[in-house]
Amino acid sequence: MIKKGILxxxxxxxxxxxxxxxINFTGSKELNPLARYYxxxxxxxxxxxxxxxxVVVTYRGFDTLGEVTILFIAxxxxxxxxxxxxADNGRPNKLRKTxxxxxxxxxxxxxTIFMLGVYIFVNGHLTPxxxxxxxxxxxxxxxxxxxxxxxxxxNHKLISILESVSGxxxxxxxxxxxILASGFLNNAFLxxxxxxxxxxxxxxxxxxxxxxxxxxxxxxxxxxxxKENQNEI
Amino acid sequence: MSIILAMFLGLAILVLAITAxxxxxxxxxxxxxxxxxxxxxxxxxxxxxxxxxxxxxxxxSGLSTIIFFYVLNKIRHSND
Numbered sequence: 370m371i372k373k374g375i376l377x378x379x380x381x382x383x384x385x386x387x388x389x390x391x392i393n394f395t396g397s398k399e400l401n402p403l404a405r406y407y408x409x410x411x412x413x414x415x416x417x418x419x420x421x422x423x424v425v426v427t428y429r430g431f432d433t434l435g436e437v438t439i440l441f442i443a444x445x446x447x448x449x450x451x452x453x454x455x456a457d458n459g460r461p462n463k464l465r466k467t468x469x470x471x472x473x474x475x476x477x478x479x480x481t482i483f484m485l486g487v488y489i490f491v492n493g494h495l496t497p498x499x500x501x502x503x504x505x506x507x508x509x510x511x512x513x514x515x516x517x518x519x520x521x522x523x524n525h526k527l528i529s530i531l532e533s534v535s536g537x538x539x540x541x542x543x544x545x546x547x548i549l550a551s552g553f554l555n556n557a558f559l560x561x562x563x564x565x566x567x568x569x570x571x572x573x574x575x576x577x578x579x580x581x582x583x584x585x586x587x588x589x590x591x592x593x594x595x596k597e598n599q600n601e602i
Numbered sequence: 603m604s605i606i607l608a609m610f611l612g613l614a615i616l617v618l619a620i621t622a623x624x625x626x627x628x629x630x631x632x633x634x635x636x637x638x639x640x641x642x643x644x645x646x647x648x649x650x651x652x653x654x655x656x657x658x659x660x661x662x663s664g665l666s667t668i669i670f671f672y673v674l675n676k677i678r679h680s681n682d
Contacts, residue, residue, distance in 0.1 A: 421653060489656065497652035497653040497656070498652070498653050498656050499653065501657060502653055502656040502657050502660070505656075505657060505660040505661050505664075505665065506656070506660050508660070508665055509660045509664040509665060512664060512665060512668055515668075516668070588665060591669070592665070592668070592669070595669060595672040595673070595676075596672065598672075598676060599672060599675055599676065
């Protein structure tokens with residue numbers, strides 16, 4: 370009884386807090402000072418048509434580096450805990466045969482998905498999306514390969530080399546910005562170009578290509594180490 | 603029109619999320635979690651956040667579902 374009363378009291382309190390927030394909410398008609406600064410000076414300072422990218426890669430580029438590091442650590446821990454087993458452990462691999470529809474569709478869809486992922490991160494400074502989204506889409510393509518052909522093997526060495534090279538490249542672009550332009554991850558050391566062109570916004574396309582490859586290879590590595598551990602027992 | 607669609611999507615997300623929590627069969631619960639991600643990505647698109655929608659569609663409904671299934675399979679093997 371007391372438990373139910375406390376629960377009811379909690380719920381009423383919740384409704385009171387959220388309801389008062391909802392009633393007093395009035396959407397502001399104009400941007401706040403920080404957002405206005407980004408909107409007015411972003412195109413001139415950064416040269417990216419997609420302002421979200423300008424904020425994510427340049428103004429708040431350090432945060433992005435932190436996010437990439439978090440994902441890297443997560444992938445590293447998954448790879449560490451699920452250590453790779455020998456493929457030939459004497460047991461026959463019992464894999465259920467995949468449906469013919471999936472197998473046939475994957476030959477058509479996988480290259481398209483990869484191309485979409487590359488498109489997303491190459492055009493990160495022009496259209497919605499960017500390195501993270503593109504990398505995740507590429508990993509979805511790898512997932513489809515695994516679903517359609519469970520016996521396929523991926524090269525661990527290639528994945529880790531791609532991952533390390535793109536990580537080092539990302540930090541190197543940041544340091545180049547520190548040396549040649551005004552600060553860490555400043556993109557203005559390359560010509561900004563014309564707003565809206567594919568080759569514009571300084572170093573943003575290069576940084577996004579690095580991030581895309583890094584995220585894609587990390588997620589692929591996670592999927593791959595989980596897949597190879599399924600054959601145990 | 604779009605507000606009706608948004609309400610429908612919100613309701614679907616709610617129902618699927620409750621299914622994911624309370625369903626006895628874990629496989630169904632995992633599928634429901636993936637479907638939550640799928641509906642949420644459409645909702646994000648309606649709310650003018652296409653980049654978040656891309657992330658949600660690929661990670662929320664694609665990758666995390668298959669990772670859940672892999673982990674479920676592994677747990678079941680080690681419980682036998």
